[in-house]
Amino acid sequence: MTAVTFAPPSPNLALNQLVDRRRAGGDSLIHLAFGEARLPLLPQLAEQLAIGATRSAYGPVAGADGVRAAVAGYFTRRGLPTGADRIVVGPGSKPLLMALQLSVPGDVLLPQPAWNTYAPQAAYAGKKVFGVPIPREYGGMPDPGALRETIRRARRGGGDPRLLVLTLPDNPTGTLAPPAAVREICALARAEDLLIVSDEIYRDIVHDPEATPFLSPADVAPERTVVTTGLSKTLGIGGWRIGAARFPPDEAGGLLLDAVVAAASELWSTLAGPMQQVAEYAFAEPPEILARKRASARLHGAVARAVHRIAVEAGAECRPPAGGFYVYPDFEPLRGRLAAHGVTDSASLAERLIDDSGIVVLGGHLLGDRPEALRFKAATSLLYGDEQQQQQALQAADPAALPHIAETLDSLAEGFARLTRRGGARTAR
Incomplete structure (x- = not known):
């Protein structure tokens, strides 16, 4: 029998399961390693799920006409005129991204760091991955000069880079690339x-959409841009697995859509009927959906900014968050002091945080960053408490000042301060 070599499980999911096990065993942990938007479920979403329960038959692979039209309307309202025939829905954006990897020939260019799923998916599709450093100001998009040089170096070495993955706003840095950068990358x-x-x-x-301009690559280069999205982050229904993709309007875009649908037919057949009911309602964006999106963006922004402030006060460098619910601190300014405590890379930094302070983060080495760098991703969206506390946080004028959030933020600040303190034993919380 031929031995089969398996890649390790996705590190963020593995850490989330580790946290669940340790909490069940009585450990008190600050969980910053999993990008789940923990929000109370909107009652209207539950109603739509119940209505859709009778949709038990297989449907079209790309999605029923109603849900595809709703997603097309979502993009059209954002300045990207879209026909329903250019939409595919699936069980989360992750399988749609995998289907794209399987459908597009050539190798992959990724910002460095990037979400930890992009590179493994490319590897499963038999592609080489070429990481390109991001600028100092933002993530989610590679430095243009470095991208150009990486492409040339890859081709000289026999690589065939054809696919460029961008994230706006970015996971893991919580930043948003400015329009000028988007235009340069598209060119x-x-x-x-x-x-x-x-x-x-x-x-x-986006935390402050009126002050933060958003330009999609599909605005600039519509003929060569596929946009993916989903409902897990904005509405806190990650476990329901609802994603969508928008394809270019030309003939090549139609051929790519057909290829993705063919892959989908072998991978997941169709988005579950009840979830299509939910998606059709949510992507149509009735008033209660828009109100929840505004409230959650405000909450995510307030807590992400608080964690950013704590990291900077601890001595780290950190890009200010502008969207999503992440910060990506760099403790390079403290390298000498950290080395005295055995912290020399992102893995040992993450290990020290969990061992000494019960703070669980995703080390930068798991995101394609240089292993020796002292960086990690902190997901701030798990700090809102239980469902009742989450509702309070959504409604609060200053969510970070709520006692249950403020107490956790104080513990986080103490944990960061303990990094360079000799003999700093973890205190019970």
Whole structure:
């Protein structure tokens, strides 16, 4: 029998399960390693799920006409005119991204760091991955000069980069690339004949949309951009697994859509009927959905900014968050002091945080970052408490000042301060 080598499980999911086990055993942990939007379920979503329960038959692979039209309307309202025939829905954006990897030939270009799923998916599809460093100001998009050089170096070495994955706003840095950068990257993609996949699942979680301009690559290069999105982050229904993809309007876009649908027919057959009912309602964006999106974006922004402030006060460098619910601190300024405590890379930094302070983070090495860097991703969306406390946080004028959140933030600040303190034993909380 031929031995089969398996890749390890997704690190964020593995850490989430570790936290669940340790909490069940009585450990008190601050969980910053899993990007789940913990929010109370909107009653209207539960109603739609119940209505859709009778939709028990298989449906079209790409999705029923109603849900595809609703998603098309969602994009059209965001300045991207879209026909329903250019939409595919699936059980979360993750399988849609995998189907794209299977459908597009050539190798993959990724920002460095990037969400921890992109690179493994490319590997499963038999592709090489070329990481490109991000600028100092923002993530989710590679530095244009470094991207150009990476493409040339990859081709000289026999690689065939064809697919560029971008994230707006970014996971893991919580930042948003400015319009000028989007235009520059799109021009480079045209010159180098790259297909862009723009992961915009956090688009509706821009913290201050009036002050923060959002430009999608699909606005600039519609003929070569696929946009993916979903409902897990904006509405807190990650376990329901609802995603969607928008394809280019031209003939090539139609052929790519057909290829993704063919892959989907072998991978998941169709988005579950009850979830299509939910998606049709949610993507149509009735007033209660829009109100929840505004409230959650405000909440995510307030707590992410508080964690950013704590990291900076502890001595880290950190890009200010603008969207989503992440911060990505860099403890390089404290390297000398951390080395005295055995912390020399992102893995040992994450290990020290959990061992000494019960703070669980996702080390940058798990996100394609340089292993020796002292960086990690902190997901701030799990700090809102139980369902009743989450509702209070959504309604609060200053969510970070609520006692249950403020207490956790104080513990986080103490944990960061303990990093460089000799003999700092973990205190009970």
